[in-house]
Amino acid sequence: MTIDVPALRSQFPALNRPVESGVLPVHFDNPAGTQVPRRVIDAVAEYYTTMNANHGGAFPTSQRSDAAETTTRQIAADFLNAARWEEIVLGPNMTTLNFSLSRAIARTLRPGDELVVTRMDHDANISPWLRIAQDGGLTVRWADFDVETGLLDMASLKAAITPRTRVVATVHASNALGTINPVGEIARLAHSVGAYHVVDAVQSAPHLPLDVQAIGCDFLLCSGYKFFGPHVSILYGRYEHLAALPAYKVRPADDTPPHRWETGTPCYETWYALGAALDYLAEIGGRYGQAYESQFPGFTGRRLQFKTAMAALGAYEQELVAYLIEGLKQIAGLRIYGITDPALYTQRVPTVICNLEGRDPRGVAEALAARHIYVWDGNYYALAVMERLGLEGHGGALRIGLAHYNTREEVDRLLNALADL
Numbered sequence: 001m002t003i004d005v006p007a008l009r010s011q012f013p014a015l016n017r018p019v020e021s022g023v024l025p026v027h028f029d030n031p032a033g034t035q036v037p038r039r040v041i042d043a044v045a046e047y048y049t050t051m052n053a054n055h056g057g058a059f060p061t062s063q064r065s066d067a068a069e070t071t072t073r074q075i076a077a078d079f080l081n082a083a084r085w086e087e088i089v090l091g092p093n094m095t096t097l098n099f100s101l102s103r104a105i106a107r108t109l110r111p112g113d114e115l116v117v118t119r120m121d122h123d124a125n126i127s128p129w130l131r132i133a134q135d136g137g138l139t140v141r142w143a144d145f146d147v148e149t150g151l152l153d154m155a156s157l158k159a160a161i162t163p164r165t166r167v168v169a170t171v172h173a174s175n176a177l178g179t180i181n182p183v184g185e186i187a188r189l190a191h192s193v194g195a196y197h198v199v200d201a202v203q204s205a206p207h208l209p210l211d212v213q214a215i216g217c218d219f220l221l222c223s224g225y226k227f228f229g230p231h232v233s234i235l236y237g238r239y240e241h242l243a244a245l246p247a248y249k250v251r252p253a254d255d256t257p258p259h260r261w262e263t264g265t266p267c268y269e270t271w272y273a274l275g276a277a278l279d280y281l282a283e284i285g286g287r288y289g290q291a292y293e294s295q296f297p298g299f300t301g302r303r304l305q306f307k308t309a310m311a312a313l314g315a316y317e318q319e320l321v322a323y324l325i326e327g328l329k330q331i332a333g334l335r336i337y338g339i340t341d342p343a344l345y346t347q348r349v350p351t352v353i354c355n356l357e358g359r360d361p362r363g364v365a366e367a368l369a370a371r372h373i374y375v376w377d378g379n380y381y382a383l384a385v386m387e388r389l390g391l392e393g394h395g396g397a398l399r400i401g402l403a404h405y406n407t408r409e410e411v412d413r414l415l416n417a418l419a420d421l
């Protein structure tokens with residue numbers, strides 16, 4: 001059974017809110033942030049109404065808030081297939097969590113130790129490593145990608161990994177090219193020299209079943225607001241690393257994982273609402289996921305629901321992105337960067353970047369916005385990608401990012417508008 005897109009869309013108030021002229025806006029800005037289902041909005045209100053309190057108090061609101069926090073971590077552990085909920089660290093966004101992680105790892109490194117980053121990564125998984133390299137006399141080695149195919153150059157990644165490598169930081173799915181990288185293989189390469197593997201899963205989490213144990217990574221980061229939730233992010237870390245690494249914390253704070261990684265009073269209402277966003281996904285697995293169950297032997301209950309939900313959403317998105325790319329190919333003077341070979345569509349998420357010859361990406365984005373079609377332009381912090389493509393300093397590229405709630409009709413609106421332009 002395929003997903004019932006109108007039924008899912010009806011749960012998202014923002015998708016059903018017409019602009020003044022009565023037209024519904026088309027949200028293709030999903031890689032920058034997705035819309036949220038009603039239950040996420042309600043969860044924020046419910047938190048403030050029934051459990052708004054700080055951590056560790058002797059009274060019911062604080063106890064309810066603490067219990068909700070543990071529940072959210074249990075749900076998130078199921079989403080990522082983490083071994084235990086204590087491996088789920090929550091924080092304001094992926095970038096902040098990754099800076100905390102990189103600084104803690106830095107304290108265990110010595111000058112001359114090496115870090116590997118890729119040119120396909122968002123800067124949130126490059127700059128934290130460049131900064132600790134600068135601070136501690138570490139060497140940074142870069143892995144490249146193939147500009148023509150949009151695939152990570154595995155030979156250059158292998159060449160960058162040496163016996164002195166301590167961290168390999170790679171993106172799971174690119175927020176620009178959309179390419180999905182073989183993170184399981186990369187984890188094995190990293191571990192063959194005793195390095196940590198840090199996976200940026202911010203752009204894979206909305207589209208793929210994630211499984212930290214199958215990948216075998218040491219750390220994985222993703223952001224709730226990219227997968228239909230609030231502005232809160234997750235750092236998964238293997239328990240032994242979260243317990244052993246010297247996290248920066250204040251003295252009175254709990255020194256056990258995950259709390260030793262979470263400084264100050266967090267945005268509890270978003271933590272609670274993250275659970276609601278994940279419930280939305282689990283429910284999709286329960287309703288539309290049966291056809292995919294055999295792909296996930298050994299999984300049961302909510303863990304299985306998450307896997308089949310993402311498989312069902314991914315199958316729909318694959319069809320939609322194929323429709324988009326084939327339509328874009330028909331537009332004269334339009335260039336797509338990244339995977340365009342239908343045989344390789346399974347190696348991409350539904351994020352497509354392109355440019356119209358002779359047109360400034362910002363101008364095109366504005367012209368689309370005037371038609372109530374929202375796309376991104378610029379570099380979206382994929383600075384190294386844009387530099388490698390020669391687009392940095394030239395306005396970058398347009399980014400059309402699909403989510404499961406988008407439709408063929410919306411893609412047609414975009415294609416017609418681009419053809420006009």
Ligand SMILES: Cc1ncc(COP(=O)(O)O)c(C=O)c1O
Binds near residue numbers: 095125173174223233
């Ligand atoms: C691939 C990727 N990594 C990291 C980030 C940074 O995430 P956050 O905004 O949660 O810090 C983004 C944000 O767009 C992203 O797309």
